[in-house]
Amino acid sequence: DQLGHGRSAKPVITDWTMVAAATAELVESLGVKFAASAGHSMGGHCLVQVVDRLPDLFERLVLVDPVIMGREVYQNPPDYSATNEMVAKRRNSWTGPDAMVDRFQDRHPYKLWDPDVLRDYCEYGLLPDGEGGYILACPPQTEASVYATSASVDPWPMIDRIKQSVTILRAPQIERSGAFDFAGSPTPAGLADSFSDGTDVYLPDLTHFMAMQDPKHIGQLIVGV
Numbered sequence: 001d002q003l004g005h006g007r008s009a010k011p012v013i014t015d016w017t018m019v020a021a022a023t024a025e026l027v028e029s030l031g032v033k034f035a036a037s038a039g040h041s042m043g044g045h046c047l048v049q050v051v052d053r054l055p056d057l058f059e060r061l062v063l064v065d066p067v068i069m070g071r072e073v074y075q076n077p078p079d080y081s082a083t084n085e086m087v088a089k090r091r092n093s094w095t096g097p098d099a100m101v102d103r104f105q106d107r108h109p110y111k112l113w114d115p116d117v118l119r120d121y122c123e124y125g126l127l128p129d130g131e132g133g134y135i136l137a138c139p140p141q142t143e144a145s146v147y148a149t150s151a152s153v154d155p156w157p158m159i160d161r162i163k164q165s166v167t168i169l170r171a172p173q174i175e176r177s178g179a180f181d182f183a184g185s186p187t188p189a190g191l192a193d194s195f196s197d198g199t200d201v202y203l204p205d206l207t208h209f210m211a212m213q214d215p216k217h218i219g220q221l222i223v224g225v
Contacts, residue, residue, distance in 0.1 A: 005137065008022075016042065020045075033059065034057060034059065035059050035060065038064060040064035042067050044066020044068065055163070060167075062166075063166060064222075065185050066187055068155050081148075084145075093129070096134055097122040104118060113209060113212040118212070166198045167192075170189070171204075183209060184208060
């Protein structure tokens with residue numbers, strides 16, 4: 001589990017180098033060369049950081065709708081305060097996974113997910129609170145800090161250095177005319193062209209949560225089927 005998530009430690013994230021550094025430390029300790037490596041959303045951004053640190057351990061990368069925004073965004077980061085406040089107010093007291101499934105299964109964007117994935121998300125995304133109930137495995141304050149620091153590390157100098165084959169799985173972007181929609185893609189259309197060996201795979205019928213919507217198809221694309 002990435003730093004801040006699952007059963008890993010849950011500090012407030014001050015920048016995305018924290019997450020990538022923890023992942024790089026784990027990867028290096030394994031002493032394994034990876035034939036294929038995938039990262040979704042923040043994980044795609046952090047995979048770029050890890051590969052930049054340990055280039056000899058990775059052969060092929062698949063970035064699944066990564067949070068890698070246009071170069072100009074990192075020069076003048078936007079104000080994420082409204083999104084941060086919304087995330088920080090997430091409900092963090094549950095009677096169990098069934099209650100969480102009942103709450104989310106008809107709500108956007110969770111209603112788009114494969115039901116088995118949603119069930120796993122609710123089952124493994126909760127931890128006992130010590131008083132007979134459950135809390136989120138990724139605390140709202142930690143998740144909010146992830147959004148707050150989403151432009152804290154400029155990945156573009158690293159992208160320019162990566163020589164591995166890179167496949168970008170990309171969903172449609174959504175016009176920001178109203179409330180923030182987490183299902184919209186943060187990935188610019190030309191990202192694949194910025195890698196020395198990049199391939200763009202546009203999936204117009206899926207969203208940023210493509211791996212949760214159609215795990216079989218995304219899994220096949222990751223392994224190269």
